Amino acid sequence: MSFRSRKFHLKEKNIIPISLGVNAIVGMILFVIFVLPRSEPNNQLIFGLSTSRVLIALIFLFLLLFNIGIILLSIFEFGSWQKKLKTKISGLIVRYNIGIIVTLYAVLIFTATFLLLSIPPIIRPLSFLEPFSARLSSIIGWLFFSNLLFIILLRAIMSEEESNSQLIARLDQALTVFGLFIIIFFLYAHFAALIGWVGKTKYSFFDLLAEQFIQGKLYIENPPYTHDLTLYKGNWYAPMPPLPAILMMPLAYFVGAANISTSYLSMVASAINGVLLFLILKELNARKWISLSTRSIFILITLFLFGTPHLWMGISGRGWYFSQILTLLFLALAAYATLRKRSAWLIGALIAIAIMARPTGIMTSSFYFAIAMQIKKEENGEVTLKEAVQWIAKTLPSIGLAIIGLLIYNYLRFENFFDFGYVTVNAGPEIVHNVQTWGTFSAHFIPTNLQVMLFKLPFWNPDGRWLIEPSATGMSIFLTTPALIYLFRRYSKDWWIIGSWTAVFLTVGLLSLYHNTGAHQFGYRYILDFLTPLMVLLAVGFKKKTPWHFQLLVIASIAINLYGAHWFMNG
Secondary structure (H helix, E strand, O other): OOOOOOOOOOOOHHHOOOOOOOOHHHHHHHHHHHHHHOOOOOHEEEEEHHHHHHHHHHHHHHHHHHHHHHHHHOOOOOHHHHHHHHHHHHHHHHHHHHHHHHHHHHHHHHHHHHHHHOOOOOOOOOOHHHHHHHHHHHHHHHHHHHHHHHHHHHHHHHOOHHHHHHHHHHHHHHHHHHHHHHHHHHHHHHHHHHHHOOOOOOOOOOOHHHHHHOOOOOOOOOOOOOOOOOOEOEEEOOOOHHHHHHHHHHHHHHHHHHHHHHHOOOHHHHHHHHHHHHHHHHHHOOOOOOOOHHHHHHHHHHHHOOOOOOOHHHOOOHHHHHHHHHHHHHHHHHHHHHOOEEEEEEEHHHHHHHHHHHHHHHHHHHHHHHHHHHHHHHHHHOOHHHHHHHHHHHHHHHHHHHHHHHHHHHHHHHHOOOOOOOOOOOOOHHHHHHHHHHHHEEEEHHHHHHHHHOOOOEEOOOOOOOOOOOOOOOOHHHHHHHHHHOOOOOOOOOOOHHHHHHHHHHHHHHOOOOOOOOOOOOOOOHHHHHHHHHHHHHHOOOOOOOHHHHHHHHHHHHHHHHHHHHHHHHH
């Protein structure tokens, strides 16, 4: 009998007792691991276990015995009642298999999350989990294994129609997305701990500002540090746009700024960025604009997360870098929403939110416009001027409101609509000199910015701690992420390709006019402002598999950025 049978006859499935046997063995091992440690002497009830551990042990033991009982029922015949019971169970599984598998997916996600978040050093900022983790890790670990095993079994016996259903596809994607998020956060958190970057982040700014917003103040009262803050009429202001502080206000209200780790918040946002790139690439695949295997998609996501400045910026949590992580998040959301044919009103709102973190985000608007027009062209055969104008018109109100909001925010702080506070910022003397002499944006800065962005190299430092010393003012994007050289190839003239390159060039054009190259950094951090269209363009031209030489460059990019992140956090 085929595993793809609609009928589920327990007797005919030898795989059932084998699988349950494996499950029972794993459970017994974890049970022994759970009961071996002794509780504190004053807490011991019996067998060296505390009352709570005795209760958990009894539940664990009951589940093990239940598991063993099912194995015996699937192997041996005990009477006619057994056949009736098997028939009834089989019928229930057939009738409710979708509901059962949904429940199993939910339990799998919960148990996996608990286990990953319980692993040091993640548990440290989540201290409320510690007592639960110590007591429940073994039984929850077994539940995770059991759920995974049962999901595999149920998927194996499902009919082809059921297995390919829209619901199952959505469940698979939800599990993939959630698993990807947890894994990225886990890896970022552990790498941060490995290089000594944990706990409260200095120069986070926005946690302090969020607390002040709650009190109706736009300035930071008695800041513990004043670097990159602006002093105006006796008060210290954060010159950066306020979105991160606005998003942190609920946390600041409930736990206080002192208990907020912007580093961990940044890692959460970074994990979301990785998930969004996955969804964008999958959607591009579905539209046949690219043709990558799932393995190749994950290679690109790995490059994005670990082979670009996104790595060190994502684990940092400092104000400047967190703003960029959030900007990328909302711009990536805008790209995904556009690919999913969401309303232009929503796309405009997402761009507007990104602008509230970094106004440079507006320069990528052509990316979303071009995607929308490409979809219209494929659906209707052409794009009319009216359709293009209407789409743009729907995005403009939100973007306009964001710009007006920033101008009003400036006026409320500095009594000047166009003053962001950079003219008198308490920063490095060179940066202040540049702004005061040539302004925030000027053609004077083009040579320096382009030289750093495209050509700047590290230097040899045989007498220093770091043999290869990165330039703290920035380095070439092709040196820090060598895989980007694959951008230099022939492209089609599709709407979305042209829009992607337009977004890149417009953003680079604006950044080349900016008064600093990114200040203290590894690589060129402003690449995050246009990293989403860059990654999309990188995905173009590959067949199902990325070539081995590209994969070597991905490995090199990861190695360079791991080194760079370590240098940045400790150099």
